[in-house]
Amino acid sequence: MSVKADVVIIGGGVMGCAIAYHLAKQGLKPVVIEKSDIGGEASGSNGGGVRQSARNLKEMPLAMESIRLYGHLHEELDMDVEYVRKGNLRLCTSEEELETMRKSVENQKMVGLTLEMLDRRQVLDINPHVGDKVIGASFCATDGHVNPFLVTFGFFKRAKNLGARFHTHEEVKEIRLQKGRVAAVITDKNKFETDLVVNAAGVAGRLIANMVGLDLPMRPIFSEALITEAYPPLFQQMVGHAKGLFYGRQTSHGSFFWGGFVGTEQFIYRQGKPLFHYIGPTISKMVIDFFPVLKNLNVIRTWSGLIAQMSDGIPVLGLTEEVPGFVFTTGFSGHGFGLAPIIGRLLSELIMDCQTSLPISDFCYGRFFKNTENECSCKGNAACTTITAVCPNKREWLKSI
Amino acid sequence: MASSFIFAKQVREILKSGAKEIEIPEGVRISPAALDIIRDNKIQIKTLTAQVVTAAPETDEISETPETKAEPDEAAPEEPETFHKKSAVEAVPSDLSAETTVDISEDIVEDIVNRVIDRFKRLKNLPASQTASGTIKKASATSADNLVICRCEEVTRAEIKDAIRTGMQSLNGVKRVTRAGMGLCQGQTCQRLVTQILAQELGVSPAETEPMTARGPVRPLTLAVFANS
Known part of the structure; x- marks a missing residue:
């Protein structure tokens, strides 16, 4: 069965659900595909820590904003998520x-x-x-903790009410490309025609990236x-x-x-x-x-x-030049739960407006193909993350390798 | 022997008849609820061997170990003739503690039992204060839905059905959202019931649903014991 979808999110963990919620809030009808149950892997087995301390410094701005969002999360999700901010x-x-x-x-x-x-x-x-x-x-x-099941479930419930479609117990088998762009996602039960795929598959993120010919040091x-x-x-x-x-x-x-x-x-x-x-x-x-x-x-x-x-302990976020339409949200390296609300918001901004309110260029996929200086070769998230824009720097290093 | 336990119901009947003394055949235990009533009303316990002891708590030590208590009823004559508060209360978890580990001392067993009893007492008071707020009306309308399925975590049938209808399609999913099966017994009591509800809601046979992921330890173990295992 072939279905058209605005965007397909692979992975029904807290990240997938949060992104689906924010997209659905803005009127899109995302499709979320989950292999087991909602929150079945890391989102259902982590400790629920919401911390800023001892984070990678690059993650700090996101973490600080995330803490602020967690403070209002019970209102946003309309349920108690057992958030405690006691340090x-x-x-x-x-x-x-x-x-x-x-x-x-x-x-x-x-x-x-x-x-x-x-x-x-x-x-x-x-x-x-x-x-x-x-x-x-x-x-x-300002650190604290939260019930991870309830946060995931809360995002899931709200997203569903707003029109997101969830396909649980369904496994992605193939991502079909057309002229190098994402064209369809094929699962063991359905075929979704889409030009935008979000890889929020957590530990299976590498497998999903492999489906479009990319690889992650994960x-x-x-x-x-x-x-x-x-x-x-x-x-x-x-x-x-x-x-x-x-x-x-x-x-x-x-x-x-x-x-x-x-x-x-x-x-x-x-x-x-x-x-x-x-x-x-x-x-x-x-x-x-x-x-x-x-x-x-x-x-x-x-x-x-x-x-x-x-390999460097921070996630991969954003779009990539290599495969237009493929969005990374994976590799949170064991400290992603605390970031969930802000990641949901930033990725939805990225998908809707091609820009984010906080820079995510530190987390771009291009960082694994470093130039001689210890920096990613793309200039900020605009170049790295816009679907249609061409990153000139990237072309350079592509030639050089 | 008609029954190896004296239950609260029997005690209440004796109370109604106005007696201030209760006769208990040798080797018969008193249920915790019955013991509460006996203690509250200051009834005297009289064993049939004619030794009379008051039910008021005494401080002397308990001579028997949980292991001996776990023995089947044939061993009843070995039971001591007196009924103390402690020994009678311990009659409930005795078979449990005997099987788990010998490392657990009687103090710990007693502590756990007291905590469970305290918790039940607190729970007993809870619904009484809530009935005034009108929730009772809803309860009678769908009494089957208000059935507590997971006793450890007090999850009702309605909550489980709700979770399934929202989109949790496996026992593990239901467990994460409702906490059914996350309590002390780890779903050993409620798993079959939750499976039934799930199968009913999804329209499949219970055999087709995947069981909850079973995780050790099978019985609760203290951190100190677990650390040395």
Whole structure:
């Protein structure tokens, strides 16, 4: 069956749903294709952190705007998304970690983020439950956390009400090009004729890019998380280790969420999402170390998810010269959830007006084909992202390679 | 033996008759609800071996371990003759704790049981305060929809149907949106019911729906135990 579509979004995670919502709000009728269920992959298995601290500095303007949008999200989506803005503690246990943290805090202050370094006593004032190991932390008061399922579901519901069409349990098999441009998306059930495809497929983003002859320096990284039984409210901050070894929060219904890394995850290549016998216990050990008060709390579920890790740790956004009509929104490298509202807005702006209210040129696909100077060769997002415009610089480097 | 439990209903009947004493055959346990009533009304418990003990909580230690309690009813004569608050309350989770792990001490078991009981007590008070706001009317109109399907997370049939109609077409999707199956039992109780609703809504056979992703640990484990596993 052949159907015409204004735009086809591949991937029904939080990004796909957010973009669909913003496009539908402006009158388009986007089609979203999702392999499993809405929020079935990373959007349904992440920790729901909404943070600015310890982000890549290039992402900071987007993150700061995203935090502002999260503040109004419950009004926009007309539902409670359990957003809590009570800060993020990144706990240090050694002088070395403190020193690294101090430097990174200075850098983050330079791009306009308000955060501070705390000594142990100040940490205890904010969170009296940390263990003896903690000697200091960085604290960003405007960070927080949110229920990831509800945000994804909220965007999905609103988009659907506004006229977006969702095809779940449907897999994209092929993207057909005509004269080098996107012409159609073929799934196992339907054929959608369209000239605009958004690749919001998360960890499958590389596969989708491969369908139009592009490739991304992206690989899946395995991550595990666990959740405990409900407990009376202890603290409201997002907490994490300075090096990101573990992170967690208490959810609004009382359970504690803890996710973490052991160090072997990036070498795990397996089909599906298995659980490993040593990762959960290692996360538990770290949790008990940092929060001894929780040691008798029951773990009721563990699960794993895949992170779409880019070689440089920041996402790929925007259009590309190579295949007109193909839009990247993928590779968020494990810290995309906090950006969802702003990405939804920026990508819809890009698709509707060919320009964005915040620059996204740092995230263009062209950055992987660097010129001699350490910069992307296109001049700002206008050249890099406009569907019809030709990027003269790009032609240059295309010849040079 | 007619019944190995004394239930709240029986206690209430005894109360109505005005007796201030309750006779319990040796080896019969008291249900937690019944125990509450007994305690509230300060009834004396009298075992048939003629040893009379008050139901008021005592501080002495419990001689039996959860393991012995988990034994089938044939082992009943081994039960102690006295009924303390603690031992009777523990009768409920005993089979659970015996199977999970021996590392869990009685204190922890008691703590969990008390928390569950507290939670039920709080829940009992909740609907009473809500009835005034007119929600009761809606409830009687679609009483089947107000059936609680997931008991751990208190998810009703209506909420599950709502999620399916909005577009969640799998058990995992429904679970994410409604929290049905995310509680302490991890869907061991409600999965079949949710499957039924899902199959009904989608018009397929329950066998065609994909089961929830099963994730360990199968039974709750404390962080301390899990960390050393």
